[in-house]
Amino acid sequence: MGLLGTGLVLPFTLYYGLRLAGAEPWVALVLGGFAPLLRVLITTVRAHRLDRLGAFTLTVLVLNSAVGLITTDARLLMALGSWLTALLGTWLLISLCSRRPVLFEATVALMPAEAAARWQHDWQHNTVFRRIFQAMTAGWGIAFLIGAITRVAMSYTLPVDVVPAASAGLLLLLLTLVVQATKAYGRRHLGQTPTTVPARKAPPTPSEPGP
Numbered sequence: 001m002g003l004l005g006t007g008l009v010l011p012f013t014l015y016y017g018l019r020l021a022g023a024e025p026w027v028a029l030v031l032g033g034f035a036p037l038l039r040v041l042i043t044t045v046r047a048h049r050l051d052r053l054g055a056f057t058l059t060v061l062v063l064n065s066a067v068g069l070i071t072t073d074a075r076l077l078m079a080l081g082s083w084l085t086a087l088l089g090t091w092l093l094i095s096l097c098s099r100r101p102v103l104f105e106a107t108v109a110l111m112p113a114e115a116a117a118r119w120q121h122d123w124q125h126n127t128v129f130r131r132i133f134q135a136m137t138a139g140w141g142i143a144f145l146i147g148a149i150t151r152v153a154m155s156y157t158l159p160v161d162v163v164p165a166a167s168a169g170l171l172l173l174l175l176t177l178v179v180q181a182t183k184a185y186g187r188r189h190l191g192q193t194p195t196t197v198p199a200r201k202a203p204p205t206p207s208e209p210g211p
Contacts, residue, residue, distance in 0.1 A: 012168050016161075025074035025160050029081070033067075075155050078163050082151040085171070089144025092137050101137035132186050139178030147171040 011032035018028035067080050095102035100123065108116045122129040151167040158166060 012164050015164050019161060026072045026077055029074060029077045030069065033081075074160050078160070079152045079155040082148040082155075082167075085144050085151065086148035089141045089148065092141035092144065096134060096137055096141075101133055103137040103140060104133045128186075132182055135185065136178060136182040139182065140175060143171065143174035143178055146174060 011029075014032035015028045018031060019025065023031070067077070067083070070080070071077060092102055104119075104123065108119050111119065123133075147167060147170055150170055151163070154163045154166055
């Protein structure tokens with residue numbers, strides 16, 4: 001997901017880069033939060049469009065940057081920063097009640113048109129395919145919530161410079177477990193994982209429009 005790289009990986013990388021350059025922890029945290037915001041703004045201006053996922057990402061990053069201006073207490077900033085992860089997890093779980101979970105929409109949006117059309121067709125006509133993405137979306141949502149809760153605990157129990165690496169490592173581990181479990185389910189029930197569904201010609205009727 002774009003948000004995973006923009007909202008989580010980029011601040012993590014910038015934090016340690018700034019700390020190596022001699023910046024104070026709270027300064028590295030604040031600047032690490034502003035950089036993804038600027039990146040999303042530039043991308044939006046260049047694309048001349050803002051879809052639902054982009055609007056969510058932009059809103060979250062704006063609010064996250066505002067939180068970074070509340071205090072110079074690095075531990076408090078790290079604990080407050082976990083709300084971004086919690087919000088993402090909650091959004092993923094809520095999207096299960098919509099016509100298509102956000103994880104499916106975000107994946108399809110990054111695919112070539114022909115492959116995206118096949119996935120849209122499979123979503124409409126393959127129950128197991130839908131179940132795979134619903135399970136993966138639920139798994140990602142729960143992983144983000146666990147990561148958020150754990151980050152708060154880490155913020156007040158671990159050395160300051162260990163917290164970003166430890167929380168990111170835990171989250172990546174949880175997401176990897178979810179992806180591998182979903183792939184195993186796909187191989188067992190579908191014959192292939194969601195990323196290797198074979199090409200099939202769509203029916204002559206028009207595809208159902210996205211939400």
